[in-house]
Amino acid sequence: MKVLKDILYKVSLTSTMGDMERAVSGIVFDSRKVEDGSAFVAIAGTQVDGHEFISTAIEKGATTIICETLPASLVSAITYVQVANSAKALGIMAANFFDNPSDQIKVVAITGTNGKTTTVTLLHQLYVAMGYSAGLLSTVENKINETVIPATHTTPDAVSVQALLRKMVDEGCTHCFMEASSHAIVQERIAGLKLAGAVFTNITHDHLDYHGTFDEYIKAKKKLFDELPKNAFALINGDDKRGLVMLQNCKATHQTFALKSSADFKGKIISNTLEGLELEINNKLIWFRMIGAFNAYNLLGVLGAAVLLGEEEDEVLRTLSGIRGAKGRFDRIAIGGIIAIVDYAHTPDALDNVLKTINGVRTGNEQLITVVGCGGNRDKTKRPVMAKIAVAESTKVIFTSDNPRFEDPMDILRDMQAGISLTETRKTLTIEDRREAIKTAVMFSQKGDIILIAGKGHEDYQEIKGVKHHFDDAEVVTEILEQMTKN
Numbered sequence: 001m002k003v004l005k006d007i008l009y010k011v012s013l014t015s016t017m018g019d020m021e022r023a024v025s026g027i028v029f030d031s032r033k034v035e036d037g038s039a040f041v042a043i044a045g046t047q048v049d050g051h052e053f054i055s056t057a058i059e060k061g062a063t064t065i066i067c068e069t070l071p072a073s074l075v076s077a078i079t080y081v082q083v084a085n086s087a088k089a090l091g092i093m094a095a096n097f098f099d100n101p102s103d104q105i106k107v108v109a110i111t112g113t114n115g116k117t118t119t120v121t122l123l124h125q126l127y128v129a130m131g132y133s134a135g136l137l138s139t140v141e142n143k144i145n146e147t148v149i150p151a152t153h154t155t156p157d158a159v160s161v162q163a164l165l166r167k168m169v170d171e172g173c174t175h176c177f178m179e180a181s182s183h184a185i186v187q188e189r190i191a192g193l194k195l196a197g198a199v200f201t202n203i204t205h206d207h208l209d210y211h212g213t214f215d216e217y218i219k220a221k222k223k224l225f226d227e228l229p230k231n232a233f234a235l236i237n238g239d240d241k242r243g244l245v246m247l248q249n250c251k252a253t254h255q256t257f258a259l260k261s262s263a264d265f266k267g268k269i270i271s272n273t274l275e276g277l278e279l280e281i282n283n284k285l286i287w288f289r290m291i292g293a294f295n296a297y298n299l300l301g302v303l304g305a306a307v308l309l310g311e312e313e314d315e316v317l318r319t320l321s322g323i324r325g326a327k328g329r330f331d332r333i334a335i336g337g338i339i340a341i342v343d344y345a346h347t348p349d350a351l352d353n354v355l356k357t358i359n360g361v362r363t364g365n366e367q368l369i370t371v372v373g374c375g376g377n378r379d380k381t382k383r384p385v386m387a388k389i390a391v392a393e394s395t396k397v398i399f400t401s402d403n404p405r406f407e408d409p410m411d412i413l414r415d416m417q418a419g420i421s422l423t424e425t426r427k428t429l430t431i432e433d434r435r436e437a438i439k440t441a442v443m444f445s446q447k448g449d450i451i452l453i454a455g456k457g458h459e460d461y462q463e464i465k466g467v468k469h470h471f472d473d474a475e476v477v478t479e480i481l482e483q484m485t486k487n
């Protein structure tokens, strides 16, 4: 068991009271998970303030309390540690508790509005294919080599991040590729982590409900780069005008990738079809199985990260050429001459990119029918924008439900409809039931047509009022296409 004062190494302390040599059985930030001998870290959250649960935590067996504000009455047998920032303290404590695994494994964090899962998944697949033992922390799944550990968040909480890294090190992993969501950066879920490098993919409209303004959202991403150590690399998308902002106060080695501007890792799209991408990189022509111009950026980010980690460019390109990427990202299902594409586009930029990619490869008068919704209890301002993009780029659009969470799906759909004009509504239908919406899209389509089902990608559930009901876009559209094209 670890001793409290060792776990607090490098935590900035305001005051302490009680036994600092106390053994700690575990670090817990949720009073409901406290066990005998736990150190309970009280964090002010978005819903409640963890400080309100200090007495409950003590009743459940916590012997150490880490907090920003000391409770009015103190229990004599308990050790109290006052800190300026308990979320940050949690990260550093978790790292110490698990013996600082990031000192023993090269961790690369990817941030950006879109492309994080794609980039980390490609990196993980690349490293495993090149013979390394590697870990992955992503929206879709966490992995230690090929063993899957289900993911609940894009970036796990601070204790889980360190516990997972410990497991990776113990199982011999030399590298870990992880997503750093803006929520996680602000909430200090990655405090205490030593990074070998960080990658910035892009920044566009999302999560304004949480960050308040676009500036605050940019600052959240920038914090990752501000805190990088000197010996790490900072690799940014040079074509994104916020890329250079990320590097403003960054001590790490600055590196760029780009398609349009000059860059350390520069690529050029030679061909872009529904079969894949051909890119020119350093006078070499390479074919990739990834679809869409936006994936050229993801591939360049992957190449850059791997080279900066010490890999040989030619081997990286050769291996990357055969790799498929993450589930639910431009998944193509062709049955009976109809092509369905399941994609996780849930932001305006992602939807625009995916639709433009499809339109770029349409050859004749085939229809493009889009089925799309927006998530509940998330950024409301992206709803009308996504609706407008869908209508502008498709022959027909069916608005439907995504994960309504605790909102009324019809309210979300009304927010979407507000984004389109009366004449544009002629191109649209609103069908709340997602299965019915997909079925209707299939009924409308003829041989050669393309159906885009956007927003949920790999998700195999629909979250309604706190309950996750099984729902898998790819499964549903396959079943309906098979049924309909049989008749």
Ligand SMILES: CC(=O)N[C@H]1[C@@H](OP(=O)(O)OP(=O)(O)OC[C@H]2O[C@@H](n3ccc(=O)[nH]c3=O)[C@H](O)[C@@H]2O)O[C@H](CO)[C@@H](O)[C@@H]1O[C@H](C)C(=O)N[C@@H](C)C(=O)N[C@H](CCC(=O)O)C(=O)O
Pocket (backbone or CB within 6 Å): 029, 030, 031, 032, 042, 043, 044, 045, 046, 047, 048, 049, 050, 051, 053, 152, 153, 154, 155, 156, 157, 158, 181, 182, 183, 184, 187
């Ligand atoms: C809005 C948000 O990010 N919330 C995250 C946050 O919770 P919170 O601040 O709301 O916590 P809270 O409920 O107010 O509670 C405050 C504190 O009191 C504690 N508590 C609470 C109740 C109790 O009885 N006892 C107790 O001790 C809680 O454990 C917590 O420490 O911290 C929790 C622990 O790390 C996260 O699980 C939780 O994620 C929620 C479930 C969530 O939906 N988050 C999404 C928005 C998210 O994080 N998404 C990003 C990806 C976004 C993207 O890029 O697309 C992700 O990384 O997954």
Ligand SMILES: Nc1ncnc2c1ncn2[C@@H]1O[C@H](COP(=O)(O)OP(=O)(O)OP(=O)(O)O)[C@@H](O)[C@H]1O
Pocket (backbone or CB within 6 Å): 112, 113, 114, 115, 116, 117, 118, 119, 139, 154, 179, 181, 201, 202, 294, 295, 297, 298, 328, 329, 330, 343, 344, 345, 346, 349, 350, 351, 353, 354, 457
């Ligand atoms: N580099 C990119 N630029 C713009 N759009 C992209 C890019 N890469 C992927 N996309 C689009 O965004 C969607 C989400 O991609 P991905 O899952 O890789 O992003 P993410 O950043 O992990 O998202 P999340 O924040 O939800 O975890 C994809 O399904 C695709 O439509």
Ligand SMILES: N[C@H](CCC[C@H](N)C(=O)O)C(=O)O
Pocket (backbone or CB within 6 Å): 154, 346, 374, 375, 376, 378, 402, 403, 455, 456, 459
């Ligand atoms: N990581 C994103 C995922 C959104 C996926 C979409 N299907 C939705 O439910 O809004 C979020 O939590 O905002």
Ligand SMILES: [Mg+2]
Pocket (backbone or CB within 6 Å): 116, 117, 118, 138, 139, 140, 154, 179
């Ligand atoms: Mg992701």
